[in-house]
Amino acid sequence: MRVLIAGGGTGGHVVPALAIARELRDSAGAEVRFVGTARGLETRLVPEAGFPLELIRVGQLKNVSAVTRVRTLADLPLGVLRCVGLLRRFRPDVVVGVGGYASGPAMMAAVLLGVPTLAFEPNAVPGLANRMVGRMVSAAAVNFEESRRYFRNAQVTGTPVRPEFFGIAPKEAGGRRRLLVFGASQGARVFNELVPRIAERLLGEFPDLDVVHQTGARHGESTAEAYRAVGGPFERVRVTPYLDDMAGEFAAADLVVCRSGASTMAELAAAGRAAVLVPFPQAADDHQRKNAYAFVARGAAEMVVERELTEERLLGVLRGLLGDDARRAAMGEAARGLAHPDALGRIAGMVRELAR
Numbered sequence: 001m002r003v004l005i006a007g008g009g010t011g012g013h014v015v016p017a018l019a020i021a022r023e024l025r026d027s028a029g030a031e032v033r034f035v036g037t038a039r040g041l042e043t044r045l046v047p048e049a050g051f052p053l054e055l056i057r058v059g060q061l062k063n064v065s066a067v068t069r070v071r072t073l074a075d076l077p078l079g080v081l082r083c084v085g086l087l088r089r090f091r092p093d094v095v096v097g098v099g100g101y102a103s104g105p106a107m108m109a110a111v112l113l114g115v116p117t118l119a120f121e122p123n124a125v126p127g128l129a130n131r132m133v134g135r136m137v138s139a140a141a142v143n144f145e146e147s148r149r150y151f152r153n154a155q156v157t158g159t160p161v162r163p164e165f166f167g168i169a170p171k172e173a174g175g176r177r178r179l180l181v182f183g184a185s186q187g188a189r190v191f192n193e194l195v196p197r198i199a200e201r202l203l204g205e206f207p208d209l210d211v212v213h214q215t216g217a218r219h220g221e222s223t224a225e226a227y228r229a230v231g232g233p234f235e236r237v238r239v240t241p242y243l244d245d246m247a248g249e250f251a252a253a254d255l256v257v258c259r260s261g262a263s264t265m266a267e268l269a270a271a272g273r274a275a276v277l278v279p280f281p282q283a284a285d286d287h288q289r290k291n292a293y294a295f296v297a298r299g300a301a302e303m304v305v306e307r308e309l310t311e312e313r314l315l316g317v318l319r320g321l322l323g324d325d326a327r328r329a330a331m332g333e334a335a336r337g338l339a340h341p342d343a344l345g346r347i348a349g350m351v352r353e354l355a356r
């Protein structure tokens, strides 16, 4: 079986795409190739993972000037044509579109040539590329029930998550408590600014509380400095630019404060952890807010939008949740109800089915 995986951009697209690629290679002996753009994270991660990557030129459509948009649209047929050539050479049995720049043209080319297509969508609302091709694909694998309606033949398979997250047991009450604060890989400025300012009061009110705060690569020192500046029991706060063992951190945490990117959400569900979600407001089409809302609607998390996130509001929400073991446990349980331990197997199964 030959599979072409199309798309990329942020880690949120590339990381699940690589998980799908490995599963197809290892469980079905598939030959997998990628098509992406020079702008995306795929240029580093795909070759590192040992898969061939072809690059096409696709411009941006979102948050750009009208001139750029017109140029992107004018270039689109050329991108589709490049992909037609690529498909003729590689002759894949299935094309999997994971969203992001290269996904649209490659999926359109596959539809034109009658090659079976599978769209993968981890967010509650699809991005532009997947919305464009959603009705034309052979089938789709989505994470949220809410996004099924944008696609033909969509199944809720879930987003692939590293297996360690599923082994995390409910946190036992009685020991020290831990709050985990993290943005996505770059950190989140709003957490770096606000959490140090409420730390002294929070740690004072909860003498058994420790805090782990991930800041993003460039903000470790300044955030550590912000904690030192306010004084307080700083030895109970660990500030770090990046957390390698996120599953270990989730296991140790009683409550998580984070953004609502697709992988983060899938990990919260797998681990069954209560969370306070602050959607990244600039995410395309405000999709992080919709991801967060899918959890809030099921009692699996609380959401505070960034423009309403003041010191008092954050302190109030944290106080309420840290002081209520039963409520946190119920939220964690509800989050676990949204987990999909078999996501990878099911997505691979859909690809094999389409290849037949």
Ligand SMILES: CC(=O)N[C@H]1[C@@H](OP(=O)(O)OP(=O)(O)OC[C@H]2O[C@@H](n3ccc(=O)[nH]c3=O)[C@H](O)[C@@H]2O)O[C@H](CO)[C@@H](O)[C@@H]1O
Residues within 6 Å of the ligand: 010, 011, 012, 013, 099, 122, 123, 182, 183, 184, 185, 214, 241, 242, 243, 244, 246, 260, 261, 262, 263, 264, 265, 267, 280, 282, 283, 284, 287, 288
């Ligand atoms: C800013 C933005 O537009 N982000 C989008 C991007 O996700 P983006 O890659 O920003 O965020 P995700 O939540 O999907 O993934 C973050 C990943 O990084 C890991 N991590 C993070 C920090 C750390 O210190 N260590 C660590 O391992 C998390 O555990 C998680 O696995 O694509 C997703 C999928 O389309 C979208 O839902 C997000 O909205």
